[in-house]
Amino acid sequence: MRPVFSSARILLLSGALLIAAQFASAQEELEFDINTPAIMLLQKSMANRFLQLKPHLDSGTIGLTHDGAIARRDAASIDANARLMLDSLIIEENKDRATLYREIARANLRPEWESNLRSTFSKRWIARMPAGWFHRNAGGMWVKK
Numbered sequence: 503m504r505p506v507f508s509s510a511r512i513l514l515l516s517g518a519l520l521i522a523a524q525f526a527s528a529q530e531e532l533e534f535d536i537n538t539p540a541i542m543l544l545q546k547s548m549a550n551r552f553l554q555l556k557p558h559l560d561s562g563t564i565g566l567t568h569d570g571a572i573a574r575r576d577a578a579s580i581d582a583n584a585r586l587m588l589d590s591l592i593i594e595e596n597k598d599r600a601t602l603y604r605e606i607a608r609a610n611l612r613p614e615w616e617s618n619l620r621s622t623f624s625k626r627w628i629a630r631m632p633a634g635w636f637h638r639n640a641g642g643m644w645v646k647k
Contacts, residue, residue: 536609544602551595558588565636565644570603570624571596575636575644599623 555572558564558580565575572595577585603623607616628637628647636644 536606538605538609540605541602541609544598544605548595548598548602551591551598554591555595559631559635562634562636562646564588564592565638566624566627566631567638568624568628568640570599570620570627572599573638575638 555564559572561579563574563576563579564572567573572592574585574588574592580588600620603616603619604613607613607619631637631647633647636646638644
């Protein structure tokens with residue numbers, strides 16, 4: 503005996519399959535290294551700021567987070583004035599990173615994938631960071647690479 507499906511059930515199933523196929527297809531087509539004027543400007547700003555952040559990454563004062571940002575790890579290792587300047591750099595860096603993720607998603611015509619991009623970039627940066635740098639995992643623990 504053949505199973506009998508109502509037309510509503512067939513329509514619902516075909517709709518779900520179509521959405522799944524579109525998502526899988528679009529995910530494969532997502533261009534992470536896309537360049538637009540806005541993205542290039544953000545990359546330049548981040549590259550310039552990196553020169554100031556690198557010594558703090560090297561020393562372990564700051565580290566990368568699981569959600570694609572940077573954060574202060576060891577506040578006691580720097581004086582109050584330097585801490586204020588570093589906090590300002592961190593705020594600017596995280597603002598540019600958030601904008602970068604949004605711009606890449608927008609340039610790919612997939613703004614709803616911004617959080618996935620954030621996660622993907624975080625994994626890339628953590629995988630590529632030098633030994634000795636720190637990253638904060640999803641559980642909030644700092645881990646030295």
